[in-house]
Every structure is written in C-alpha cells, then in structure tokens.
Amino acid sequence: MDLMVTLLTMTAARLPILIALAVSVVWVVDTPAGALRSVALSALALLAVTTLAGLVLNVVPVWLVTQGNYETVQGLSTWLGAGHFVLSLLEALAVVLLVWAMTRALRSLKAARPA
Secondary structure, eight states, X not given: OHHHHHHHHHHHHHHHHHHHHHHHHHHHHTSOOSHHHHHHXXXXXXXXXXXXXXXXXXXXXXXXXXXXXXXXXXXXXXXXXXXXXXXXXXXXXXXXXXXXXXXXXHXXXXXXXXX
C-alpha cells in the first residue's frame, strides 16, 4: 500500500508537465504541416518520454527499498545518477529544438509581414 501511495504521489508531481505537453501537442498539431511542425512535435515527444523515463528512474529505488534490496539500491545509485544525467541532456536538447522551431516560425512571420 505504501508503494502505491508513493507511486501515485510521484505521478501526481509530474502530472502538470504532462498536461502542458498534451496541450502543446494539440496546439502544434493544429498548425500547417512542415519541417518546423515536425521538429516541434519531435521535441514535445522527447520531453514526454524523458518525463516518463524520469518517473520510472525514480520508482526503481523506491520499489527496491520496499522489497528490502538495500544493497541493490546502493549498487544502482551510480547508474541511476547517470540515467538522470542522460535524461537531463535529452530534455535540454528537446528545449533547444522547441525554441529553434519557435524562433524560425516567428522569423518567417516577420518576413511575411513587411514593417
């Protein structure tokens, strides 16, 4: 029961970002097809995957502790830290791709409308 409460709490903590990503996908899907939309959708998908993968990485030690495998948690701490680092790099890449797509879209709007 304690594990279930912990899992629900961890999921609830990530729910706002997952909702924001879902709304963002709906907005981007409603734009004209093209390379910028593909990049933006890829970035949003990458952010969603990293968010869910981060949830899984946080659940692993909690699950192992509830099973009484304290030594395993200690042995996995380096790997879990490396996993979180890789997820941070992927999140950073996704943000850069998303901002790049947004910047390109805004620049094309400015070019289309003479000042």
